[in-house]
Amino acid sequence: MKIASYNINGIKARLPAVTDWLKEAEPDVVILQEIKSMDENFPREPFEDMGYNVETHGQKSFNGVALLSKFPLEDVVRGLPEAEGTGRDGGDDEEARYIEATVVGDLQAVRICGLYLPNGNPVGDEKFAYKLRWMTRLQAHVETLMTSEDPFLVAGDYNVIPQVEDAARPEAWRDDALFQPESRDAFRRLVNLGLTDAFRARSQATDQYTFWDFQRGAWQRNDGIRIDHFLLSPQCADLLTDCQIDKEMRAREKPSDHVPIWVNIAA
């Protein structure tokens, strides 16, 4: 089962790029972030015509996540638990950043958790506190998932650069929310619950990134960062056979600033 994650930065602007990629990459399951669309405006038909089941969790203008799957999607949950009082303004968190469902594959079922973690900039602002609260909620939820024997994975745009080797110019990110010690500590605590960073399990390369800023010619200079991650539960990590980044997508017409990352698991 090939499972991909792709921050598309707006479905309206990215529909041709995404459908072209789906035809070539042929993933069984796709986790989309930043659909920037309400559920009722998401273009389901192009994906359904390609054989995908579609589940969205969107909102107006910003954020928004979705799942595409050629296998049935069951027990869909939208939003992380503990939304009460954890929003960026101290109210309830109503930002559409999380979707979870069980994909019933040919060999076995896998719980797929798709996320778009808050950016958190600027540091010191309520946005950074919101990011850290969100990571605390994610930690608690993964602890709950860990009590299950069923394989699961948590994937998407984490907006965290885990290590210095995950940035072409780490010094440029020193004051950024994506590289703050608090953000990296929270990410490491999550991994230390027993999750496997699928890309790092397969490659120690230091020049492999998933995001290049639209500004300052970042792509042309390979000034990228690795912030889109697949974290696998122990039972899921046992099934891992491959993990790769579709870097060439960044060189195409009207690209997203992120590129797809995918895993192959024996499920």
Added chain:
DNA sequence: ATGTCAGCCGGAGGCTGA
């Protein structure tokens, strides 16, 4: 210091978010 996109509102271009 700055460089770019996308979506929204509203009917241009300014604002927000990244």
